[in-house]
Amino acid sequence: xxxxxxxxxxxxxxxxxxxxxxxxxxxxxxxxxxxxxxxxxxxxxxxxxxxxxxxxxxxxxxxxxxxxxxxxxxxxxxxxxxxxxxxxxxxxxxxxxxxxxxxxxxxxxxxxxxxxxxxxxxxxxxxxxxxxxxxxxxxxxxxxx
Numbered sequence: 470x471x472x473x474x475x476x477x478x479x480x481x482x483x484x485x486x487x488x489x490x491x492x493x494x495x496x497x498x499x500x501x502x503x504x505x506x507x508x509x510x511x512x513x514x515x516x517x518x519x520x521x522x523x524x525x526x527x528x529x530x531x532x533x534x535x536x537x538x539x540x541x542x543x544x545x546x547x548x549x550x551x552x553x554x555x556x557x558x559x560x561x562x563x564x565x566x567x568x569x570x571x572x573x574x575x576x577x578x579x580x581x582x583x584x585x586x587x588x589x590x591x592x593x594x595x596x597x598x599x600x601x602x603x604x605x606x607x608x609x610x611x612x613x614x
Contacts, residue, residue: 473555539597545589549588
């Protein structure tokens with residue numbers, strides 16, 4: 470299974486927020502950290518805010534923060550939200566896409582089961598399980614913290 474870059478960066482942003490939950494991060498700051506467009510991260514942040522996963526505040530001392538504890542946020546729910554209904558394969562799309570073997574295909578059911586298992590596995594983990602730990606002063610990495 471391949472996730473969209475929207476989901477990939479949404480998860481990275483949330484991991485960053487979860488690692489320092491008492492600090493607000495601007496989209497400009499995270500865009501610089503991840504080497505991405507601020508505009509792209511703003512769209513992701515808006516979706517996360519609309520779904521109630523983050524809160525945003527303008528001005529000095531503002532930025533984005535988690536709206537609830539990372540231990541209450543399931544990874545499967547995040548992937549479902551961020552993927553925004555992107556079908557795993559074309560035939561999962563409304564109307565079945567252009568599949569010429571629809572009705573005779575025995576692969577579709579197996580792919581649906583695999584997708585469900587993937588999301589169920591992610592539902593067993595929370596954002597707290599994957600939060601980025603802050604790098605201690607003087608350390609080159611967060612390994613062993």
